[in-house]
Amino acid sequence: MMMSIPKGMTLEGPNGQPMTAPMIANHMANIAASCNVFTVPRFACSLEAIERNPELAKINMVDVKEFNWGDMGPFILSMLSRLDHCYKNMIRSWLHPERESTEGKFGTKAESGTQGQAIGVRDCEATHAGLCQQWDDQVTATWRLTNYSKDAPTIKCVAAPLADQQQEFLQGVADALIVDRNTGPLTQTYINKPKLLERVEIPQNTPEEQQVEEAEIKAQQQQEQQTQQANQKVSASADRFEQMGIDKTAVMARLSRRVNGNERH
Numbered sequence: 001m002m003m004s005i006p007k008g009m010t011l012e013g014p015n016g017q018p019m020t021a022p023m024i025a026n027h028m029a030n031i032a033a034s035c036n037v038f039t040v041p042r043f044a045c046s047l048e049a050i051e052r053n054p055e056l057a058k059i060n061m062v063d064v065k066e067f068n069w070g071d072m073g074p075f076i077l078s079m080l081s082r083l084d085h086c087y088k089n090m091i092r093s094w095l096h097p098e099r100e101s102t103e104g105k106f107g108t109k110a111e112s113g114t115q116g117q118a119i120g121v122r123d124c125e126a127t128h129a130g131l132c133q134q135w136d137d138q139v140t141a142t143w144r145l146t147n148y149s150k151d152a153p154t155i156k157c158v159a160a161p162l163a164d165q166q167q168e169f170l171q172g173v174a175d176a177l178i179v180d181r182n183t184g185p186l187t188q189t190y191i192n193k194p195k196l197l198e199r200v201e202i203p204q205n206t207p208e209e210q211q212v213e214e215a216e217i218k219a220q221q222q223q224e225q226q227t228q229q230a231n232q233k234v235s236a237s238a239d240r241f242e243q244m245g246i247d248k249t250a251v252m253a254r255l256s257r258r259v260n261g262n263e264r265h
Helices: 021-033 047-052 054-058 073-093 099-105 109-147 165-179 184-188 193-199 207-236 238-244 248-259
Strands: 002-004 063-065
Touching: 047 054, 165 184
Parallel strands: none
Antiparallel strands: 002 063
16 A cells, blocks of 8 residues: 655654654554554644635545555466476476476376386486496596506496385285285285384384283184184074074073173083
């Protein structure tokens, strides 16, 4: 917004001191920025002067005009496009294709993974190999020729791979074998679970605690197995119960209580 104050006009400030036009404008802006309320005289001239000349009433003490910025949508889109262009130039300055870092915002998860892993890792390996070659050309070769003859053995810096494709393939095969319903149980028998837990730093029980856990699990399994066997026996005799007119539900409930140790005879 723009505030207009008549030139040469002064007002009495909060402390009784006169305030010039710039001081009035700054004071009003500070109060408005702090979300407080301020008041100013309506007319720039005194009432006596307005009575003598009514035209003076048209001169306001403070005139506030708002700036019409219009539709800001195209401007915002243009600014975002400019920032995106700057981001791409930043990535290119590191000798990387911008898709490996920006593709994650677009497309499917598989597409973003391909851009970030396949292209990103391979491009970093190529850049690493190029830097090692520059080191050999500028430093290693100069050191070799300065201290030794040109017939001396060549020293070369070799960039180590950032990702082992063979290891990634083997890990993918292992994941497929573990999650498969047919090969999963057999594959898990070959895994050293304590060693695996140590690698991932998961807290483990002491040998004594492990024995207690195993005993409780074994007892629970035996209890479930006994209950299942009792129910199977009762179900097999269901036809005979019906022929003899015996309540099958009551007999099954009573046998279950006897198996669980809740009833003795």
